[in-house]
Amino acid sequence: MKLTKFAHACVRMEKDGKVLLIDPGTFSEDAVFEQADAVLITHEHPDHVDVERLRGVQAPIFTTAGVAGQLNDERVTVVADGQSFDAAGFAIRAYGRNHAMILPELGVPCENIGYLVDDAIYHPGDSFTQPDREVHTNLVPISGPWFALPAAVEYARSVKAQQTVGIHNALLSDVGLGMMQRWIGDAGGRPYHALTPGQSIELS
Template identity: 75%
Template structure:
């Protein structure tokens, strides 16, 4: 399986001629939307969900109820999933984890639903949360910036999940200096090999 990182939180997975998109949002490059056999969306914020460009693709979408409400025009192309569910997305085995977006400010409470996805027992995408899967993974995608982000929970998240490597995501707010700093922290304190992929770069998943 091949994983390609795109801007911010979007990744593309390719296997056996199939393409799975995760969190194609408004920051995502046009190339993201050239093809998809299935789409996973973690939550309803526009940096993870581009309603117009997703609607233009002829692909099934798997997501939570909050996102499904925004994609209601797609009808039965959208499947609502929740924590603990397992399903097949165009040949990719997926399991859903969690239900809450990370808190930005305590007085605002939980902003919306958020579901993380474990794909083929190999790649884990948490969306905007540090919800952990219940098993080891090959590649753990670690959010490294955002209004809700804080470094200590990110380090604990990276340490807690047994993985062969970590890849930084949710990084559109960072300058090159910030990207380098987060790479150093995740590499040294996170305890796992860190792969800093720029948009358009790929890594192979055994």
């Protein structure tokens, strides 16, 4: 399987001629929306879902009730924690219920679902919800209003992954991006890939 990172939290996976897209948001490049056989969206914030551009993507969409309400499209299937389903030939498991809190007085911003793809790649959305099994590649959020470095390092340590890839990073400067090799990779105890938008890795 081929994993390509795009801007911010968006990733694309390719296998057997099929394309699975996760979290194509308002920061995503136009090319992201040109081809998809299925789309997974973790939650309703615009940096994870670009409603207008998704209208031009003719593919089934799997997501939360909040996103389904925004899209109002028959292609959308609402999924929840604990569900397993097929998306364009990819085996998906859904994890979690809540977006990470930004400030305690604001409470939980919205529902958030993480996705484990083919028991290999895990995308948590805006949370540090952990899957219930070892994975090959853990996508670790590395910035955002809700982000906390200690929680991110503990998350990288706790998820038994062969490697980690930094995502959710549009707010970071080059200095901040460089620091994450030390904190998420070295301190987290897992090999770390700081992929730039458009860069890919192969999973055997």
